[in-house]
Amino acid sequence: MLVNYFKTTLRAIKKDTRHFALNLAGFSIGLAAAIMVALFGAYELSFDKQHPNAERVYRVHTDYRAWGLQLIAASDSQHALNMKSHAQVEDVMMLISTDNLAYSAEPMTLDVSVAGEQVRLSKVYLATANLPEFINMTVLHGDLDMALSRPGLLAISRAEALRLFGSVNAVGKTLSYQRGQYEIAAVFADLPDNTHFVFDTLAALPKATKMPFIGYVYMRLSEGADAALIAKQMTETMREQSTGRRKLRALELSRLSELHFNSSGPFEMKQGGSRLVMQVCIALTILLLVIASVNFINLNIAGAAKRAKEVGVRKALGASKTQLITQFLTESLFIVLIAALVALALVEMMIPYANQLLERSLSLSFSPLFLVAVMAVVVLIGVISGLYPALFIASFSAKRVLSGDLQRGKTAIWVRKLTLGLQGALSVALIVAAAVVYTQMALINDLPVGYAKNDRLIIKNLPAEALYQEAEPRVLRTLRALDGVAQVTQSDTLLTNDMTSELFLVFPNGERLEGTQPTIATGFHAVETLGLELIAGRDFSPQFASDWIQTSDDNIRSFSVLLSESLAKQAGYDDPSVLIGQTLSSHSGRARATVVGIVRDIKIGSARQQQLPVLLTTGDINVAIGTLVIKLQPDVNKALVMRQAGQIIRDELAMPEVEISLIEDDYQRAHINEFRMQQLVLLFSTLSIVLTCMGILGLASFATIRRQKEVAVRKVLGASRISIVTILSKEFITIVGIGGLLAMPVSYWVMNTWLNNFNERIEQAGWVYAAATLGVLAITWLTVACLAFKAASTRPSLILRYE
Structure with a gap:
């Protein structure tokens, strides 16, 4: 019996290769995404599980x-x-x-x-x-x-x-x-x-x-x-x-x-992963599998009329309902099994690109557990996708089946409409998600952080003692003399990371701010080198010897500071410029800081973190590791300057290895999980639209074939091609449009929840939802119109010659 089922399956595939190709492509893409996400999820969840008593x-x-x-x-x-x-x-x-x-x-x-x-x-x-x-x-x-x-x-x-x-x-x-x-x-x-x-x-x-x-x-x-x-x-x-x-x-x-x-804070040994990225991948993969399964259900139901005589003859010859259900489930399982093999091949090809995108070491291991899991998914998806079409076809009487009257079942029509609407809703939701994520990441990338990201190099993990032993150590002077270098200064803070130093200050008006003031210890030319916007006062300058930190005999430190605008306002100064030339003191009285300038607010670290106003000092270092920031001249060969700067550090500080990078690259790294999610959502959105188009193509093909006599009669009666295209595409446009409208409130809530994780966020625009819905409708119309136009161009005599 199983051999007969297998032969029938091969015969059905040979008879309708388009149906088979559409289903195979849909399931292959969905299963490939599922396998890849499963590998990624298993890898992420395996972190640090190998250590003794890891749970304790x-x-x-x-x-x-x-x-x-x-x-x-x-x-x-x-x-x-x-x-x-x-x-x-x-x-x-x-x-x-x-x-x-x-x-x-x-x-x-x-x-x-x-x-x-x-x-x-x-x-x-x-x-x-x-x-x-x-x-x-x-x-x-x-x-x-x-x-x-x-x-x-x-x-x-x-x-x-x-x-x-x-x-x-x-x-x-x-x-x-x-x-x-x-x-x-x-x-x-x-x-x-x-x-x-x-x-x-x-x-x-x-x-x-x-x-x-x-x-x-x-x-x-x-x-x-x-x-x-x-x-x-x-x-x-x-x-x-x-x-x-x-x-x-x-x-x-x-x-x-x-x-x-849980390792996204400062001083981590390794940047951690994102549970949200993993959850988004899983959710999007489920959506892809849902779309592929919906395509299969729709295409099987829509194409049931082609199998009418076969089913009728089998029933007339004594085939039971259970046997027919088994036959169609066998076809479904066979298609999903072939799709799983294609998916495994796709995954093998995609793993290098996935590892590059995710920065992981994923690999495809054909272990017994993995193969059992794949087979379980194949059986589950095959049964879920094939069960309703099998029940639908096997439920008719032999007389009705032989009459070819399958398409008139009300239940089948409603199932087809609901699943088509679901596809439209999912496509709109994913396009909205892609647009919102892309716009939010564009905001983060263009966020006014108060310092310059472009044309800035940073040399990291340098001994602070060598950088701050004097105001202008020789290594700074040597770097400044390089061709293509405009300016250089010290910094004890990685601008794209987190604050590591702080001061407790008392303002001249007696204001003592709660908590501490995050502090950046820099050198001369800090405003110019870091690209800060000076509101009032001046930059740290070697022309003012008092700018650099000095320690008195009674161990009191004196230095100059630059205050951020909001820090001055928090201290009660509506006009921050009045602080120029005034002296602040620490709570302990062991430090005195003279204000020489006011700068626009500086945002250190990630956009997810709430940033306090900062201040900049000259030479007041209290960490062991420092950095050098280099401002480059426009249109300079950055790679060449990086090599030359690295060699100077090796020579001057006797460091065999130097860590040097562009600040704009470090900023991207600080938001790598968000940018990674942007790419993933865009990829899955594209795949979902492709699968939806494939499903609509199959449905439109069957609908056109089913109504080809109606089209021929309308042409005989004088209907134009455009009117026929409109008639055939109207049902699809209506159903997909309703699905898109229903997806809007759910999409808004989901994306608003995600945006609330950011300290700086966009506001969702209504036009994005309208554009996504119109885009899906346009793709639907074009898909249906292509087939409808072909049907409308066929001569009526070819269709009606046997009537």
């Missing part, structure tokens, strides 16, 4: 939002150590980047010599000896425990061993630096991509330090422990040991297995 390990975050700053991934190690004795805390592990080591211990030398060649160690972190109990690592050579227990020893990744020594087994080999040498004690396998840890080099964390570490603290809690309660207790303990403004800080715990979706 938490990272300690510090909440500085009461200061006007952000929730950051780092925390003070002392407060975590205080909780080590807590009954529900099993163990505490600390990991610190060498960038922050200068706060609490002797800086670690990263520039080393290998066989006489200068290199820089990559991604160096110091860790406590219990790190292997928190992170799943494979040791290839040596002893990792020893490397994390004794100073002067290093554990390096496989990639780092190959880079430094050209072989994986580097145990016992040494790296020389100015004051001594490091010995390689262990080599571990490269960390997988699906983890937020990024280190290539590990060293033991010093036990004796000047002050607590500021780094990453991980805690393993006991079974059933209440993480929120423990965080509250940690906060209370921290505040009891703190004074002044430090009492405003709070601690939070974030589960290790969920960090990938």
Whole structure:
């Protein structure tokens, strides 16, 4: 019996190849998208799941939002150590980047010599000896425990061993630096991509330090422990040991297995993913599969008349309703199975492009679990899509089937109309979503941030001591002399990231603003180099020696500042220019700042974050790492200047490797998840419209064939081609239009909810919804009109010659 079903399926496909091609294309596209999104979703959800007790390990975050700053991934190690004795805390592990080591211990030398060649160690972190109990690592050579227990020893990744020594087994080999040498004690396998840890080099964390570490603290809690309660207790303990403004800080715990979706703040080791992007992908894939299934249902119902005699003969010969249903379900499953094979081939071809777009390492693995999942989806979609057409065709009596009267069933007509309207609604909704997302991302890209993004280079992760030891260090002067460079200044803040410094200031009118004022420590020519808009006063200038920070004998710091416009207004100055020349002081009285200028507001970091007004100082640095910002001359060869600037940094600061980029590229990176979603919505919207057109093409084809005698009679009676096209397309236009109208309120609510996530957002325009609906109607009309015009051009005698 199954062989007969299979033969009948092949015969039906051969008889109507257009029907088969449309269904195959629709299901192939939908299933390919589903498989790709499934791979992406599984990859995203796999982050940090491989580590021991990942569900019970938490990272300690510090909440500085009461200061006007952000929730950051780092925390003070002392407060975590205080909780080590807590009954529900099993163990505490600390990991610190060498960038922050200068706060609490002797800086670690990263520039080393290998066989006489200068290199820089990559991604160096110091860790406590219990790190292997928190992170799943494979040791290839040596002893990792020893490397994390004794100073002067290093554990390096496989990639780092190959880079430094050209072989994986580097145990016992040494790296020389100015004051001594490091010995390689262990080599571990490269960390997988699906983890937020990024280190290539590990060293033991010093036990004796000047002050607590500021780094990453991980805690393993006991079974059933209440993480929120423990965080509250940690906060209370921290505040009891703190004074002044430090009492405003709070601690939070974030589960290790969920960090990938909760790691968008400052000081993250790796930029996290977006749960929203994943959810949008899943939702859009479901919509594509719905459209493909609707196409299948519509085309099968519309084409039922072509199978009328076959079904009638089978019923007359004794075929049962169950056998007919099984036959048509077999056809449906066969088509979906072929589509799944085509989809797998499409996915294999698309994976490189998907990895480039998503910045992931997706791969197609034909594991038994994967194949079972694909087959389950094939059966589910095949049954759902084929069940109603099978029931519809098998439900008629032999007499009615043989008469070819299938198209007159009211239920079938309503199902066809409802599904066509659903397709129209989904297409309008996706076009609206694409337009709103695109417009919002255009707003973010063109958002007035208060500084210049174009023609600006930034050199990152430079030693702040070398940049701020004097107002104009030699490295600045050398860079400024480069062809194509207009100006250079220092900065302790990545403009596209988050604020790292702050001041508590008292204004001359006695106003003490709540919280802190985020601060950027710059150098001379800050307004010109950063592209700020000066409202009043002047830029920091070497012509004014008092601009640069000076420290008196009684340890009071004096420097000049630039205030943002809204900061001055918050302090009660409606006319900010009156502050020019006046002196502000810190709450402690240990700092005095002379206002030399007022600038337009500067927006640091992401558009998703609410930004407080900032101020700029000259040389008042309190971090270990700084940057250099370079203003380029117009139409300069940026790549050439980047190479030359990198070489100057290597020579002047003895840094083998230099991180340099364009600020406009960094800004794009800060909003990568939003731009990624923009591309995904645009892609899925295009695919949905293509599938909808394919469905309408099939329906219009059947409708035209069904009404070809009517068309011929109308032509004989003098109807024009345009009138015939109008008559045939009217039903499609009406149904799709109603679907589009019903989609509008739902689309508005969904997109408004998404827009509320942004601090700066667009307002949805009514014309977008009107344009989307008209666009779908136009595409529908063109699709139907092409077939209708062809039918209207056929000579009536060819159609009516047997009547």
